[in-house]
Amino acid sequence: MLASVDGAIGPAGEARVPVTDDGLLRGDGAFDALRLYGGRPFALDEHLTRFERSCAGIRLECDHAALRREIAALLEAAGPVDGVLRFYATRGGRRIVLVLPLPQRPAVARLATIRYAPNRVTDGLKTFSYAANMLASRLAQEQGYDDALLVTPHGRVLEGTTSSFFWVRDGVLRTPPLEDRIFGSITRERLIAVAGAIEEPTTLDTLHGAEEAFLASSVREVQPVAVIDELRLAATPGPVTLHAHARLREAIEREL
Structure with missing residues (x-):
């Protein structure tokens, strides 16, 4: 599991954001998630467009160009994995990107x-x-x-x-x-x-x-x-x- 916080890439378990961030304290932020197939994201542009709409809807400023670059860098670091790409913007101004394993669910x-x-x-x-x-x-x-x-x-x-x-x-x-x-x-x-x-x-x-x-x-x-x-x-x-x-x-x- 890998994470990027404002462009700094490392193990997801070691990623940190300030406890004063209203993304944590008030649940104030936007996110999106999609699936990776051998490291390739499906419908990434559509998810990013929806993410921008979510940010605009809650009046949350985010450097979307920087987020796109950080997503590309994290995907390159993660390699050809099958997993989940998740990205967030917090009210405290943090950009977070995660590559995580697919969750375990029952077949039915x-x-x-x-x-x-x-x-x-x-x-x-x-x-x-x-x-x-x-x-x-x-x-x-x-x-x-x-x-x-x-x-x-x-x-x-x-x-x-x-x-x-x-x-x-x-x-x-x-x-x-x-x-x-x-x-x-x-x-x-x-x-x-x-x-x-x-x-x-x-x-x-x-x-x-x-x-x-x-x-x-x-x-x-x-x-x-x-x-x-x-x-x-x-x-x-x-x-x-x-x-x-x-x-x-x-x-x-x-x-x-």
Whole structure:
């Protein structure tokens, strides 16, 4: 694991930022993350563009040109690894870049629905403020599940804690719409384009007609879902899920 703090590269475990940084004290900062394939970042420019938008959205100044140079230097130092590239800007003025191993996840996920109300002030921005998402994941794990599926108090299905949610009914791939204030994932956009997914408002009632489901993100790609609360999906992974993952991998290979 390697880290760069304002351009200084070293072991991630030895990287330091001041404890007075409001990125730590108040969770005030922006970040983004993407997957590395043999050291090659997928959709880096799109992630950097989204990162700049997040910084602008929370009125956070960052030297984006310097960050790009620091990312390039860290990738060169890390070599041809399969892993995760994460980069941050803190309110205290620090630029942090990390190359980390891929997280360990089960091949198939079991989800518990957790009530959640989206934060409209930071809608569409990728900020440090992930405490609610992490708590939702822990609450699901306390019930014996792998992760949480976020659902509004009115029963609208949104997304996973760090992923987009897709499901299948009548052989058609569907995903909740951005209008429901879910996060605009780059991987979600790719899957809609290459796998023919449609955006459709989703409720817990309509979800009971699901034949398949999966979570999707830059880091996990596609993770099939076997269980949502008491609902057991018949196909895990099913044919639509397998097709979507194959099309996504083809898109990744083309763009790399």
